[in-house]
Amino acid sequence: MGSIEESKSEAISPFLIPGLKFFTDPESDTRPGNVFSEKLHNDYHNNPETGYHIPFAPIGDPGNRRLKVITIGAGLAGVMLAYNIEKHCPNVELVIYEKNPTVGGTWYQNRYPNAACDSPTCTYQFNFAVDPEWEKFQSGSEYLRGYVAKVVKKLDLEKYMTFNSRIIEARFDDKKGTWNVKIEQTASDGSKKTLIDDCDLLLGAVGILDRWEYPKIPGLELFKGRVIHSADRTKWEQYTKDKWANDEIAVIGSGASAYQVVPGMQPHAKKVHSFLRTPAWFFAPSHSFGGDPRPQDYTSDRWLLGPDTEEEKALFRKDHGAMLKHAKANENGLMMMQHMMVKHDPAYHQARKIHPSIQEPNVDVHFTGISRVDENGVFGDDGTYTACDTIICATGFDVSYRPPFPLIGLDNYDLRKEWHTVPEGYMGLMAPKIPNYMMYLGPNCPVENGSITGLLEAIVSYTVKVIKKMQRDNIKYFVPRQDVTDEFNDHVQSWFKGTVWEENCNAWYKNRKTGRVDAIWPGSALHFRDAIEDPRWEDMEIKYHSYLGYGFAPMDLSTSPDADRSPYLKLENLDPRFYE
Template identity: 30%
Template sequence: MMADEFALQFEDTPSGRDAIQRLEGPIHAERRIRIVVVGAGASGLLMAYKLQKDFTNISLTIYEKNLSVTGTWYENRYPGCACDEISINVFVCTNAVPAHNYTWSFEPKLDWSSVYAPAKEIYDYFNGFAQKYNLYQYIHLQHQVIGAYWNNDKGEYDITIKDTANNLVITDHCNILINAGGVLNHWRLPDIPGLDKYKGILLHTANWDETVQLEGKRVGLIGNGSSGIQVLPAIRDKCSKVTTFIRNPTWVSPTHGLEQRLFSKEEKFAFANTPGALLEYRATVENGLNTLFSIFLRNHELQEETRAYIRGQMREKLGDAYLESKLTPDFSFGCRRMTPGIDYLESLTKPNVEVVFGKINSLTELGCLCDDDKEYPIDVLICATGFDTNFRPRFPIVSHVGENLQDKWATDPQSYLGVAAAGFPNYLTILGPNSPVGNGPVLYGIEAQVDWICKLIDHYQTTNMKMFVPKDEAVQDFIQYKDYFMNRTVWTDSCHSWYKNRDNGRVTALWPGSTLHYAECMENVRLNDFEVTYAGNRFAWLGNGFSQTELDATADWAYYIRDQDDSPPLSTAGQRKLRSKSGTVNGRKVSRFSRVD
């Protein structure tokens, strides 16, 4: 083929012209690409940090709907709000991930005030992370993405954004769109008739009005999920009376081993000044967090032992046979999101706390009319009723064939490993369907996703790739495996849980395995699971025959000459052993689980 015939393979488009230019440069030339991230919560901030740290020749913009960064930790400011991830170490149950482990693995914080930090400190951590690494330069606050539409001619997304501060609609574009908006970001009031008739003060935990005074008030609390269980102990002493309305039983974890307490000055000094002290503490706790997963396996001895233990703890703390019978579930521990319980069970027995089990039929001007035909007068009604946890995107995302992801994921969202969607090119998501959000340490799961996305972006940037999209067959194979595995777990029990699309439906929120399992899965990008379109000849990235090393005057051009073979392992097993420091820890009990029919 003659040179001019070779050049005819390349389209007369921006990506095609870029591919032609590659022929004049070295192998793996890093072309200029534009990335848009939706959301500046923890995930979006980590994405910005990694791109800034490891990439050049990238244009990055993050659109955030709120007045500040950090997402849920900015939005949730209700009394008692704190990290509510659960750690369970055999019979050592803690209410939440200890603060020193609710950080990025590489970015410790030395001065947490207590074992379980309040929401304000967690907000300060992630906001401080953004400030420390100058991430605000990429962020547009009060900018809400309202649409993303694939442009076939340009090979990129056209994006529509509402500037809510100025009531303007603007446009943007990007080669790669990353949705880091999360799933717990769209709070909802309960679907109860008469909300508009109620004359008292109506609050939602994720839309808290800090000017509202609860002192001396009759307060109603709807919900006994994580938020409701944190709110009750925090407000009960302020109120003349609290009436808490509970529809569903739930397992409430006691706190043993790592109880809530303030860190002493001596502990803080040691964490800040004694080499290795904080690292050892964090590693010990993280090892404990990673013993969690076996509890979720049906018929596993750890599930049975833990369930019996927590049932006994709930009985002891309640000391009331009626409350115990109503609050203790029949389903397995962990079927619903495991619920922290610092002083919650004890609060239910206090003289000024009234517990009403059942359904609220409607709201009246005065309060709640329940299915026991009683009306409960309420001055302030707090709805701890959670979020719209449907993975359906909050804005239209339209593919190259005109399909809207909102429609495709309306009832049964199906992702590629939690990070992509079949049929939607150059679109990536953090904490998408079937991500490790309840399987172990969630922040490390996010790190695994962000690292995987960066590896894919690197491949896109250093080749003349135009479009990548997961194959539908790959997604269906993953969903088939996921559904098969979930039948082994307690998550498929009949319980009301946002993990599933209905009480007895598919598990759509969780990864089919532990967080460490997910991290190993995401070590490498499987491009054979993708349909990849190139601008012209797929080997244009080979360039002009020169390596990048030969163009770097500061590099050692004989870097491969060594005294011994110190190269990293080439096998998956060898890489895992090196990464996990295999052989450095004394033997421990290993949980094994065989197939269950």
């Protein structure tokens, strides 16, 4: 019996396909890949009665459609998107608008004393560029800024980025299926201009630790000294270490920023007053597993979660497998803390040590909130008065998930207005009535469930699949259905019953107006990855430009003698039992 390859017939010219009313002479038509004449393109592809247009393209070919993508932000998510879209998505025009003068996102902005990441550095990196030269186990802001800049430079990603460019409005055109985006650009001399751009897909990679919030304390504007928010980069550049020595400094806040600022300023300040309305306890798992690390442990099955010595770093430079094993051990250890989300007795007996910095003689801790401020100091809720020279507001960010600009979708629906009280999105990725738009760290993303870069990698992988689907099926727009979004949010809030997230506390992940948990995924990080591994297109409303194209598959148009127009006939499909 002859093989399939042996019996393959001579390739049929696409110009001889029967049934075509119009065709073009291959010798006179120089347009590559085109079968039909210009007459057919004009007369057949546009229906004057309905306005329906059939594109001059075969079905299922990403090359049919050049997709324009605008990304907002050049932080971790923006850089990861640039790398993956360049690598996996041909025929895409990518533009990244960043409001700051360079890359880095939250790490460019946050430069307060002792600013650092709360994840192990080896897990807080791009999976395509794990750096063996990390500064320390949990690196500071300066290292992380440098790392992101190094990745952008080494991988030539800056070519997609336009800096000093702030988005001031985005409006969706449902007739065209495109976003109209207004950008305010600031020149080096401070002058501003507005430009207009448009795109098929808009990616909001602005993060959630971007817009800082001052506390609403009466009289704060009357204070004659310095008032600095912990995330205000420009003020920290002016208020340097040498100026702290003569100052009495009041630090307001009991979150992560405050617990970094106080130890960072204490050794250099005349006096630090730490105001803690709600004291926080910390559990440090990173150094509580195993013993002292040894290089040979990185080639065994032992998990090691500890500081990194120069000897270890030298090993990681030579052996990337050992480096990744170390990173995975740290990340696995963090993810195994999932059980701690279940409610326990609130009396944690192991959380009883006091941070060394607040035991120093130049630090006073005030277990009270601030009721008001006058020209020279602050009044505590307990009636005390504290004079000070500087007030540091380590009071967090606007975590409402509302975009920082009008984002107007279908039926004039403005997400910034509609999410004023309750942000209810779809899978932490999208929002109903906002087509062709994706968020990176949207409401109920798993920001407390492991490495943030692992989370972003999963969302970016999802984005790549969305782009390919839009190109392949010539999608005009997609948008999550409202009923599916409602069901998702019902599930999310029901899941929190019986977890520590629902307990009565003033925390950034809880909506201050409603008490609703807005910022946590209902499950583990791996659960999230599985949930979004593939887009659930059945959850979407989809409008097409024209999915079927002009009636041909890409193989129909091939002039290669090896073109396979009978892909269903393959030798490996034959069942040998039939021939016995």
